[in-house]
Amino acid sequence: MIRVLLVHDACLVRSVLAEWLRRAPGLQVEDTPWRGALAKVRSLCPDVCAADLECGDGHGVPPLGDLCPPSMAGRPPALVVLASANRPGLLKRAAEAGALGFVDKAGSPDGLVRAIRSVAGRERFVDASLGFGFLKAAQMPLTRRELSVLSLAAGGASVAEIAGSLHLSHGTVRNYMAAITRKTGARNRIDAIRISRGEGWV
Amino acid sequence: MIRVLLVHDACLVRSVLAEWLRRAPGLQVEDTPWRGALAKVRSLCPDVCAADLECGDGHGVPPLGDLCPPSMAGRPPALVVLASANRPGLLKRAAEAGALGFVDKAGSPDGLVRAIRSVAGRERFVDASLGFGFLKAAQMPLTRRELSVLSLAAGGASVAEIAGSLHLSHGTVRNYMAAITRKTGARNRIDAIRISRGEGWV
Known part of the structure; x- marks a missing residue:
């Protein structure tokens, strides 16, 4: 059995x-x-x-x-x-x-x-x-750190909140978000979240 | 049968x-x-x-x-x-x-x-x-027009694209997004999309 x-x-x-x-x-x-x-x-x-x-x-x-x-x-x-x-x-x-x-x-x-x-x-x-x-x-372009930033953003956290959670500066969070948007082929931050959520990343 | x-x-x-x-x-x-x-x-x-x-x-x-x-x-x-x-x-x-x-x-x-x-x-x-x-x-607070704006935003459209699609000014789209964020009890635009999508509105 x-x-x-x-x-x-x-x-x-x-x-x-x-x-x-x-x-x-x-x-x-x-x-x-x-x-x-x-x-x-x-x-x-x-x-x-x-x-x-x-x-x-x-x-x-x-x-x-x-x-x-x-x-x-x-x-x-x-x-x-x-x-x-x-x-x-x-x-x-x-x-x-x-x-x-x-x-x-x-x-x-x-x-x-x-x-x-x-x-x-x-x-x-x-x-x-x-x-x-x-x-x-296997071809997922985002790093583990970028995924952490994206997960918090997808949950509705602001740049300041993400920076606080991950001990980063606001500018660094913005740079991560820009990299994420570029790497996912998205038009903007909201589009990057939509694409990544649809694929089960966040 | x-x-x-x-x-x-x-x-x-x-x-x-x-x-x-x-x-x-x-x-x-x-x-x-x-x-x-x-x-x-x-x-x-x-x-x-x-x-x-x-x-x-x-x-x-x-x-x-x-x-x-x-x-x-x-x-x-x-x-x-x-x-x-x-x-x-x-x-x-x-x-x-x-x-x-x-x-x-x-x-x-x-x-x-x-x-x-x-x-x-x-x-x-x-x-x-x-x-x-x-x-x-029944208690859904958003109007039909606000839902249209939100649907486009959730699909990754920018303020300019939403304005173009719905024949609105950029300022009007921003006002709609602010009203949507307030009415859904969200922290920001991304959070409003997350909440509304989770509930099956967009």
Whole structure:
């Protein structure tokens, strides 16, 4: 038996998907929204977490670290993510969080079952159709520092607030914002945030 | 038999949801992503369209008008939407598009079947848990003109571009943006866009 924890924020979709997964032989499936996932991982010790990368309100970054808590007793669960090629930022975060399985949401649901079985045996599974997304993730032009500035700006922080948070001068923050706008091919700061948010970077 | 067209952008979720719906007696279910929905409505003439309000990349406004094309021969399909209370802008758009059924994605999937049966008989169906979302929609402080300005700004247009598109002076656009920022309780223009986009207004 492979014990699977399905993580998805929309109860309606999650229930139907969990019921569908339970029909696959050899899978024992529990489900949870992102909020509460950490407690479920700790109490159930699943073999596999299968998690949708979209969080509740349609953007924002899911707390992937909650699915593989470092302080956990025993072996942490293997991670499969449901992803889209057009959100390379989320793909990259999932890779950094140690995900072994990458299932394209634009593909067939059978891919999810195959991915769960692969990663339960600690084997990688990557949908071929996500390839372009990984390429875009690899070509991401912004530095880590620029991403920090952009994340704060996207959250509505002013130049002064960003400068305060990151211990930078106002001029340096403005220079970062100008570099970000240029590198993302945006028309202005708001456009840079729109592009980066759409791709799942902030 | 009730002929249902299920509209959802993620193929993986859509397939599983369509298969689940087909198990309900008396439903005949076809499915499509948003792109291509208009052609499907025209060719299948479904009794009911059941549509997820989230479009492909997690935000943006779905083309609801495609589901009830005015030029259609015969009776247009009754519309059920899958919605969230925290995106009042999308609820309001669905209401304006003439939706009869409103199913909370945070609820049980059985609600979707009940809603489909209700609207097939041209009866309204509204999940009680969406009530707060409708209240927020009713309290939306921005005027139609302010929403037009905000939509263009959220798309990355500059003040000059917005002024050109809407035949306004630069000063008037700036006044609109200031009013929008004040009315949404935002700290600045970027914050106003973030708040409004999160709620599904732009």
